[in-house]
Each structure stands twice: as C-alpha cells, then as structure tokens.
Amino acid sequence: METRKTKVIFTKAGGNANGSPSVCRISLPKAWVNRMGLTPERREVELAFDGDKVSIQNLKESPAKRRMLADKKKIRRFALVWGQMYKNHAAVPQRYFELAELVGDGMADLGFEMDAGESMRRAFPEADAFHDNEALKGISSKVDLQTLGNAIFSRWRYWNHWAMGPMQEADFEWFVTAFSRLAELAEDL
Structure with a gap:
C-alpha cells in the first residue's frame, strides 16, 4: 500500500455563507486518481469515515x-x-507489471471489470481459482471470457496495489495459465 503525507487545505466558503464557514480539501496524487479509473466524466466516489480514518472508494458502475x-x-x-x-x-x-497504463488500462479498454475476483467466486464457489493455479487449471474448460478477464484484471490490481510483498513464482504461473486460457477463449468466440 502506498502512503503519502499531505496537509488539509482550509478555504473560506464562497457565495452567501454566513459567519466564517470553511471548506476542507485534500489534493490526491494524479497517478492514484488515474489508477482508480477516475476521469472528469467518471468522478463520483464514496467517502467513508470511521472516526479515525477516511477512505475513498470508486462507486460500482451500473x-x-x-x-x-x-x-x-x-x-x-x-x-x-x-x-x-x-x-x-x-x-x-518489474515496472512493466506495475504500470496501470500497460496492464490495467489495457484490461479496462478490452471491457473487463476489476471486481476483486467476485465473478470468479460466484461462478466457481467450490474452487479457489482466483488464488490457486491448480484450481484455475481445473475450471479452465468451464470458465467464460468475461469471468476470466475480470479475474485477471482483479488479480493484477491486487498485486499492483494491495499486496505487501513481491510476487512469487506460483503467482507468475497463475498469470501465464490465465492469459493462455484467455487467448484460447478469444480464439474460440
């Protein structure tokens, strides 16, 4: 997880505000905003506050x-x-596997959704194909293009953004298996 220190910006409220109200803002790094997939057209997010921590999350697209x-x-x-x-x-x-412009944006442009592996878990609740290469091989004849693409996108995002350590050989093998099957499915359409 990336962290940065920043300061809260306090400004006076404009318009017809009475008294001395202020507006609070925090600037976000543009690279983070890009990786979240936010654009001027798609900029709505959900804020959550637990008393100590504020989190910002994309709203699920319809x-x-x-x-x-x-x-x-x-x-x-x-x-x-x-x-x-x-x-x-x-x-x-290693940076090629981490750049959102290469893998993440590519998967989004192809029409895949980053769903944290949810579509894979729904389709195959008995198998941990989102994490386990052998389970992925076991369901590879049954998985559809959208579900597998979503899983690849989500697993890439996990390693790109949330994992607290480097990928292991088994993780690279999972991606090789997944991309190989994705190529086969695209050929069979």
Missing part, C-alpha cells in the same frame, strides 16, 4: 455503463503478449 468486450482479436493479442511477459518475467523489468 451494468448499463459497463463497456462491451472488445474485438476477440484484440483480446487474443493482448493475452498472448502478456502471457509471454509473465512467462519471461525474469527478463522483464
């Missing part, structure tokens, strides 16, 4: 706003490239 899946050729090409990147991870600079 299904009507969800992007359609991209052309199968684009999905297949993306899956083949990233499958090879993960397979040859020792020869690839």
Whole structure:
C-alpha cells in the first residue's frame, strides 16, 4: 500500500455563507486518481469515515455503463503478449507489471471489470481459482471470457496495489495459465 503525507487545505466558503464557514480539501496524487479509473466524466466516489480514518472508494458502475468486450482479436493479442511477459518475467523489468497504463488500462479498454475476483467466486464457489493455479487449471474448460478477464484484471490490481510483498513464482504461473486460457477463449468466440 502506498502512503503519502499531505496537509488539509482550509478555504473560506464562497457565495452567501454566513459567519466564517470553511471548506476542507485534500489534493490526491494524479497517478492514484488515474489508477482508480477516475476521469472528469467518471468522478463520483464514496467517502467513508470511521472516526479515525477516511477512505475513498470508486462507486460500482451500473451494468448499463459497463463497456462491451472488445474485438476477440484484440483480446487474443493482448493475452498472448502478456502471457509471454509473465512467462519471461525474469527478463522483464518489474515496472512493466506495475504500470496501470500497460496492464490495467489495457484490461479496462478490452471491457473487463476489476471486481476483486467476485465473478470468479460466484461462478466457481467450490474452487479457489482466483488464488490457486491448480484450481484455475481445473475450471479452465468451464470458465467464460468475461469471468476470466475480470479475474485477471482483479488479480493484477491486487498485486499492483494491495499486496505487501513481491510476487512469487506460483503467482507468475497463475498469470501465464490465465492469459493462455484467455487467448484460447478469444480464439474460440
């Protein structure tokens, strides 16, 4: 988890405010806002306060706003490239796996949703395919393109944003298996 120290900005309220009301603001790093997928068109977030801590979270998009899946050729090409990147991870600079502009934005542009593995858990409640490579191999003949793409996007986000340690060899293998199956599914459409 990334952290930064910042200061709260206090400004006087404008308009017809009586007394001496003020408005409080905090500037967020642009890179964080980009990684959250916020844009001037999609900027609504949910704030939560527990008495000590404030958290900011994306609001779930309605299904009507969800992007359609991209052309199968684009999905297949993306899956083949990233499958090879993960397979040859020792020869690839680590920053390539972390840049939202490469993997995260690519998955979103293809129409996949970062859902924290929820669609995979709903589809296969008996298997821990979101974390376990062997379980993923076991369900690979049954998984659909959207569910697998969502799982890849969500698992990438976990390693990119929440994990507190480096990826292990088994984690890279999971991505190789997942991207390989995604490429097959895109070919079969």
